[in-house]
Amino acid sequence: MTPFTGRRRAFWWALMVLTAAVVVVNSTVSWAAFAGTIKPGPPPASIPLPGREVPILPSPHIPYLGYSHARYNSLPPTSGPHLPWVIMTGIYEQPVADELGVHLLEHGHILIQYAPATPAAQVARLDAIALRYSADVLLAPYPKLGSGIALTAWGRIEMLPRADTGAITQFITLLRGRYDHKWSPAWAAAHAP
Amino acid sequence: MISHAGANDVSAPGQSGASPGQSGPGVPDQGPGVGPDVVIGFGELSIVPEGEEFVVGDPELGVFLGLPQIGVTAIEHLCAGRTVGQTTAILAGVTGENVNVGEFVDGLIDAGLVRLVDGVPADGKAATAVARRRWVTGVRPEHVRWLFGRTAWVLYGACAAWSVGALAALPEYRPSLISLLFYPDPAVSLSIIVAVSIIIGSVHEAWHWLAGRAEGVGARFAASRRAFLPVLETDLTQLWSLPRRRRYGPLLAGMAFEFVVLAGCLAVRVAAKPLGVPPLEDRFLAVVVNILVVSIAFQCLVFLRTDLYLVLATALGCQDLLRVSRLYLRSRLIGLAPAQQTRLDNAHPRDLRAAPWFAAFYVAGLGLLAWLLVNLWLPATAVGGGWIVFGLVHASASQTTFWEALAIAVLTLSQAAWPLAVYLKERAARNRTTA
Numbered sequence: 282m283t284p285f286t287g288r289r290r291a292f293w294w295a296l297m298v299l300t301a302a303v304v305v306v307n308s309t310v311s312w313a314a315f316a317g318t319i320k321p322g323p324p325p326a327s328i329p330l331p332g333r334e335v336p337i338l339p340s341p342h343i344p345y346l347g348y349s350h351a352r353y354n355s356l357p358p359t360s361g362p363h364l365p366w367v368i369m370t371g372i373y374e375q376p377v378a379d380e381l382g383v384h385l386l387e388h389g390h391i392l393i394q395y396a397p398a399t400p401a402a403q404v405a406r407l408d409a410i411a412l413r414y415s416a417d418v419l420l421a422p423y424p425k426l427g428s429g430i431a432l433t434a435w436g437r438i439e440m441l442p443r444a445d446t447g448a449i450t451q452f453i454t455l456l457r458g459r460y461d462h463k464w465s466p467a468w469a470a471a472h473a474p
Numbered sequence: 475m476i477s478h479a480g481a482n483d484v485s486a487p488g489q490s491g492a493s494p495g496q497s498g499p500g501v502p503d504q505g506p507g508v509g510p511d512v513v514i515g516f517g518e519l520s521i522v523p524e525g526e527e528f529v530v531g532d533p534e535l536g537v538f539l540g541l542p543q544i545g546v547t548a549i550e551h552l553c554a555g556r557t558v559g560q561t562t563a564i565l566a567g568v569t570g571e572n573v574n575v576g577e578f579v580d581g582l583i584d585a586g587l588v589r590l591v592d593g594v595p596a597d598g599k600a601a602t603a604v605a606r607r608r609w610v611t612g613v614r615p616e617h618v619r620w621l622f623g624r625t626a627w628v629l630y631g632a633c634a635a636w637s638v639g640a641l642a643a644l645p646e647y648r649p650s651l652i653s654l655l656f657y658p659d660p661a662v663s664l665s666i667i668v669a670v671s672i673i674i675g676s677v678h679e680a681w682h683w684l685a686g687r688a689e690g691v692g693a694r695f696a697a698s699r700r701a702f703l704p705v706l707e708t709d710l711t712q713l714w715s716l717p718r719r720r721r722y723g724p725l726l727a728g729m730a731f732e733f734v735v736l737a738g739c740l741a742v743r744v745a746a747k748p749l750g751v752p753p754l755e756d757r758f759l760a761v762v763v764n765i766l767v768v769s770i771a772f773q774c775l776v777f778l779r780t781d782l783y784l785v786l787a788t789a790l791g792c793q794d795l796l797r798v799s800r801l802y803l804r805s806r807l808i809g810l811a812p813a814q815q816t817r818l819d820n821a822h823p824r825d826l827r828a829a830p831w832f833a834a835f836y837v838a839g840l841g842l843l844a845w846l847l848v849n850l851w852l853p854a855t856a857v858g859g860g861w862i863v864f865g866l867v868h869a870s871a872s873q874t875t876f877w878e879a880l881a882i883a884v885l886t887l888s889q890a891a892w893p894l895a896v897y898l899k900e901r902a903a904r905n906r907t908t909a
């Protein structure tokens with residue numbers, strides 16, 4: 282090997298170390314988030330919110346759809362075990378599995394799920410809302426629901442007998458982005474009491 | 475899997491040992507090298523001016539060398555059927571100096587440019603190159619030239635401008651990590667994503683090839699890798715037989731195709747509401763946008779010998795920028811083995827001038843790769859691994875889960891085995907060269 286010493290060598294080693302440090306500092310991968318062992322504190326104090334609070338469950342990833350896991354504590358669920366994949370927001374004509382929907386809630390999105398017997402005119406109204414908030418909302422039928430419409434956010438649920446545009450819009454605008462693997466400081470600041 | 479154009483770098487004159495060595499005036503000095511009575515046989519050579527030098531190559535073999543004027547003159551005389559001794563005498567008359575043509579020819583043989591020595595096939599690289607010269611030329615240039623004419627490039631540019639503008643102005647259409655599962659069944663979504671990625675990657679490569687055909691050159695296709703990422707590669711080495719300005723089109727063609735599709739997808743998505751595009755189709759288009767943006771962004775990683783690296787190296791007039799920069803960096807960090815030092819010392823001056831800043835860029839690129847590995851590749855592999863292990867262990871063969879897990883296992887292992895196999899092949903080739 283050709284020996285090489287001097288300030289130039291120090292410069293290139295410093296550049297390598299600096300690059301490695303930047304990589305380490307900016308790495309956001311979290312085993313706790315992956316394994317679902319994060320235990321968030323209580324929700325931040327805020328202005329009155331629509332719906333009711335549901336206790337947050339341990340929310341680990343499960344390996345595949347159909348894998349046995351702990352029961353959810355609401356119908357539809359607002360937290361708990363979920364798939365590692367995140368489904369896209371938007372309008373679905375097929376039901377979306379709870380294990381997929383919960384992961385979307387964990388990233389601060391809103392689920393609007395309706396009973397299969399919901400009249401077409403009300404579904405059309407829900408479609409319009411979902412289109413308006415397409416980046417925030419997933420809309421899908423929910424066969425386990427006997428009637429009405431379920432609005433869910435992370436740790437929060439509201440049941441409506443029909444498609445009430447005002448109530449749904451308020452649920453979306455007040456609760457979107459409240460949680461994304463942790464309670465959002467920005468949301469808390471914007472909705473402080 | 476990401477697609478990618480490749481072009482083997484041209485050997486610098488010193489690298490190949492192919493510069494006619496100049497000896498002291500007055501005394502003919504054959505020195506080491508082939509004898510004076512030897513006649514050399516070449517294929518059909520291309521000779522293209524490149525600044526003050528020339529790129530001389532055998533397009534059919536995919537072997538190209540950077541040579542000074544005197545080297546070109548020597549080759550022209552050798553091509554005309556003159557012996558090494560006759561060529562030496564002619565060059566001595568021209569330059570007033572004795573020129574070691576024998577050693578020069580040795581360098582040409584080592585580089586693989588010489589096909590015949592006294593009518594006998596030359597050993598070494600040329601024989602290997604002959605064996606692997608599977609250039610695909612199935613389309614006549616005049617049939618595809620319209621795809622890469624001035625009007626077409628204006629269209630490609632407009633598509634790129636529209637795509638970049640739309641993504642900048644309309645954040646809701648930007649790709650995101652959640653824009654992957656567009657259908658409630660993850661297995662269905664992932665299968666379609668893989669299929670679309672392969673189709674886009676294949677057409678990207680085909681577009682390189684078609685653009686090359688429009689310029690009259692062929693291409694070879696191969697499975698390759700960039701770091702730990704599997705890629706499809708189109709070998710466009712024959713581009714070295716063209717003047718520099720005609721190389722850009724084939725190098726940029728893959729991205730041009732992707733910008734056309736991206737522009738179309740974004741246009742339909744933006745107009746989805748008035749057009750009444752069904753939600754499922756809209757989400758599918760979002761996935762295609764994701765795949766295309768990732769693919770185009772990948773081409774911007776110039777430290778990985780991507781399409782834009784080749785464009786950059788071509789624009790700078792460099793001949794082996796990435797390899798020279800790696801050698802430069804290694805020399806600054808831990809030093810070089812003698813053979814590596816010789817290679818660096820003999821690198822083309824333009825490569826040496828660019829190497830310091832490009833090496834810094836390369837270090838930043840390594841950091842970016844490490845970040846991608848830790849934050850995306852490993853978690854994605856862990857997710858796939860969990861699906862595979864739990865699916866295969868807990869589900870029976872009568873359940874869909876088992877077969878999904880098996881399919882994901884094949885996919886994941888192929889994605890990991892592909893770059894590994896390419897790496898092992900490269901290492902074996904390096905060892906053979908060293909030996």
